[in-house]
Amino acid sequence: MGNVTGKPTVHDIARVAQVSLATVDRVLNARSGVRQKTIDKVNSAIRELGYVRDTSAANLARQRQYSFTFVLPEGPGQFVDAIRSELRAAYASQIADRVTLNIISVATADPHAVVRKLSSLDLDQMDGIALLVPETPQIRDIVARLKQAGIAVIALASDLPNSERDFFVGVDSVAAGRTSGLLMGKFAATEGEIMVVTNSMRARDSLERRLGFDQVLQASFPHLTVLPTIESFDDPDRMEDLVFGMLIRKPRLVGLYSMGSGNLPVLRALRRSARAAELSVIMHELTQPTRTGLLSNEIDAVIAQNVGHLVRSALRVLRNLSDGHPIFEPQERIRIEIVMRENLPHLT
Amino acid sequence: MGNVTGKPTVHDIARVAQVSLATVDRVLNARSGVRQKTIDKVNSAIRELGYVRDTSAANLARQRQYSFTFVLPEGPGQFVDAIRSELRAAYASQIADRVTLNIISVATADPHAVVRKLSSLDLDQMDGIALLVPETPQIRDIVARLKQAGIAVIALASDLPNSERDFFVGVDSVAAGRTSGLLMGKFAATEGEIMVVTNSMRARDSLERRLGFDQVLQASFPHLTVLPTIESFDDPDRMEDLVFGMLIRKPRLVGLYSMGSGNLPVLRALRRSARAAELSVIMHELTQPTRTGLLSNEIDAVIAQNVGHLVRSALRVLRNLSDGHPIFEPQERIRIEIVMRENLPHLT
DNA sequence: TCATAAATGAGGAACGTACCTCAAGCAATA
């Protein structure tokens, strides 16, 4: 073979296929101007030799630089903060080799602001974009425009199913809601009512979680009655008051399901009411407040997704999309994690 | 900078530190024969420039080949089969770049056979080894000998805490047992008995899972009585008969906990008894039988670990150990997964 | 049959690092 490792190289392919190195290169990199017959010759030589491209050498020679943009909701939010933090971590590691990241924040509540911000981006320098924004007609237009410009577009954490996005990296919210429903049904054995709270049902996630939650409870746990969703609309104090009021006024409550952000005021209300022990409490997203809640037995289970995995997955998918490579789906499927006190991952 | 990407290279370091390329190389690769003063100069240039080694180029130039050996229990076993399969998958992907894998099977029940097989290995060609074997005095000796030969040694899935292994990749079995206990306590609301089964309590995993399970049930769920562990000693028929007998003879049973391999005969016994609906059933390891059991509502929850993650983690750790690089612990911590019907990962 | 296009070959430079050799500079010690 000539080389030290014994692994076949492009030279070996050329020799076996009886073509020149240039032709091997043309076939390997899917360049035009090669007859099908020659392509086949080269490919069978590749198979025969068991050739695998040396990615190190390829990366080095290619000098490929990926420019990816992440569009995240602005303002505080522990889930988004976790994404930011994991993006930084990935950036430092080898997973983000040869990529430059551009993280921008948008006021997702205002579709026009989102459009304005996204329209001002320089598309020439951009290879791919990950969007964590609610799906609106304007967003669909933007996605179409990005695709037109040849940019890889993925939806992050929250899908944009009616747009032309290339891929969705995240969990199925309906399934997450169904998982919560199943847990709630098994935890809350006695007849009673379930309180459901979220920040806003205008968010697709909350809608879908609620949908899944109801599906399972109706189908399998008829002894439980699910109350209408309480919404806080970004007002923590309002959330705390609403939840506290319900806890006081509803003696038949046996469960509490917090579907979105704003777990902290819910927990505060729960503490004030001193009813945590008699309720089955399920929340979404593993953050400092929910960790504490699990450890203090105020929360029975947290439904979470591994944000590190989410981010690394997004980067891998963006890279594969911009290279025109296929996506290894099983690896990019984010799991719906059930976290309880005893399987809580340690910090650091 | 001279290069396209704008990233600083070794040449930039040499220029800024006012030393030659050779000296930069000596410092970067910790070669001897450089004054401390010079080392400092180079290092501050590195910091100043924000230099990061181009791993692609380094790998290419180094032509480093890792030779890793995985020692797995022989014979059938769905967990071990899954490991094999994930090893093959990893081997095909970029995670196992530049590594040659050597997978050997040993009859773990016979310590002498294990010793014989491991003693016959060629240590010269070996950079690292991953062991999935029970801890015996003989194994401890072998580990010591491997370390002496400068080989990286990790325990896979099952720890060897009293040996000189460099690292353990796997989950804390006590915590896994505690998780099962917590779930069982919450699922089985009414007073009654819990049946616990495993292949053999001589396995450390089973012992520890049982320990954790009992801890939680005793501390938090006194209404449940845990029966002595039923062991099958590698005999599926015996297992099915034993479990079926218990299901018939014990009307007060409210839960069933299967701690190890041999879930299939347990499920068969459960089916024959037609008592699945009234019992809370928790099993370990996500395999075909347990998947089916979850979907048919015979199993309430499966405690699992992500075997793909386990294997990729092992490879990363072995590589870092043989390079003398630090290990990024959070990434290598395997999670204790709770899998139920609604968050069952799809197959491919 | 000739003009034209398509396909292929030959060769080389570049990517950034690792690793080697040989020579030269420097310092401390006898």
Place this chain on the structure above:
DNA sequence: TATTGCTTGAGGTACGTTCCTCATTTATGA
């Protein structure tokens, strides 16, 4: 001062792939 050992410099080759140019051969259609 001479000798020795330590430190540094200069320059090169190699890794396997990508990508480029230019020349040459082969196939295609008028």
